[in-house]
Amino acid sequence: MIDQNIKIAVDAIVFGYEKGTLYVLAVQQRFGKLADRWVLPGGFILDDEPLITAVERELKEEAGITVSYLEQLATFGDDIKRDDRFRVISVAYFALVNPKNFVLKADTDAKDAKWFPVAQVPTLGYDHNEMVKLAHQRLKSKLTYQPIGFDLLDHEFLFSDLENLYCSILERDIDRRNFRKKILSFGIVKETDKVVKIGSSGRPGKLFVFDKPKYHQLLKENFQFDIRFA
Amino acid sequence: MIDQNIKIAVDAIVFGYEKGTLYVLAVQQRFGKLADRWVLPGGFILDDEPLITAVERELKEEAGITVSYLEQLATFGDDIKRDDRFRVISVAYFALVNPKNFVLKADTDAKDAKWFPVAQVPTLGYDHNEMVKLAHQRLKSKLTYQPIGFDLLDHEFLFSDLENLYCSILERDIDRRNFRKKILSFGIVKETDKVVKIGSSGRPGKLFVFDKPKYHQLLKENFQFDIRFA
DNA sequence: TAATTTTGTGTTGTTTTTACACAAATTAAA
């Protein structure tokens, strides 16, 4: 008979983006050994609860949000002593959300919930900084072969928003003309007839939307989203 | 206090390649409810054992092999009723090995161990067919952006071996000249001065080797392995 | 009304990719 004394948890690395800055969501623990420490949202799963449901539940409970993109990242199985009594294995999830869509509010176990710029994430509990690092890499590479940037933007966005998102997350310059040409060539971004001047000065721009159904249709026809630059 | 009644297992999807055919390793269970059923090699982890160590141990125990490439694939957390008494969550690992390097021998829990052509994998226990499917996709896509094909070949190989491997795993035709040109342009495959005529007729070919140190050096210089075809 | 900011747009040279065929070295068969 199997005698195992290991518990399973899930953790989420949730990225948000706003005005050229990429953020990660962290929560401050209320209870336990690590009270007051910042950690990733997450927690133990219930016996009859699918992993992904557990993540969604914890995000709702600890930060009051529902993400728009969620996928499994990796399982962190070694060196974790979350508790003295047993080993914990944590399944980490990668998530994206538009921070504008929610007001963070810590509920149950969390004392506080907060967005940290990825460049200034404090030392988190457990091995959570490692998770953030891995998730950050995943975001960077995924951005180039899957149209997930749209999950970080408003439904309607300026082309410059998309361009700035790519610039700031990938940390490189992008040629505006080539970028626009490329994205438009895919046919998955549609121009609306709305024109908007946001904030300060400058010529007003047209708003665009991501045509998700079109993207999924193209996928069936072997379309391959791919944005790379030199 | 956390009251969880879930056990953790690891499973491995081990691919082998020989003469144009891709194989997956399966073992036949000796004990338990699924006695005689074919399943992926794997099993429960020990309390103080890293996940990857558990995989290596099980592969050794159940099939007598040591793989040459091993990475985490995904964690299968839902719908598993391996045992009536508790839920099982399994961390699946993706592995590659050259079948020539080992003679399969079932040891401990396994009655038998066997290579199945991927196209003819029988119905396996648990959700293992799903794991094989996911691993197969991973292999296909990874082949295009990481030089892992060499882990499936002999240390010294003919260019045609490499080409056939790509053809058969990716299931498409490849232009021999363009393929060779591209691979050689990377500078990670070296020509030896050995010439060999294998098996049947035809002009003898030169043997090549994968220059792993060179590859890792190039990686540091932002080299990106990439093989794609129309 | 002049200066500043931001959007929008095309062309050209360079590089990469694709398509394609025949000679050389060997074995097997006539």
Place this chain on the structure above:
DNA sequence: TTTAATTTGTGTAAAAACAACACAAAATTA
């Protein structure tokens, strides 16, 4: 021993994709 069959090895040209680049238009602010 000649002929057929098999497999390796190699180059070029056309097409496509990529990279680099600058200025006018629409608005705000000074």
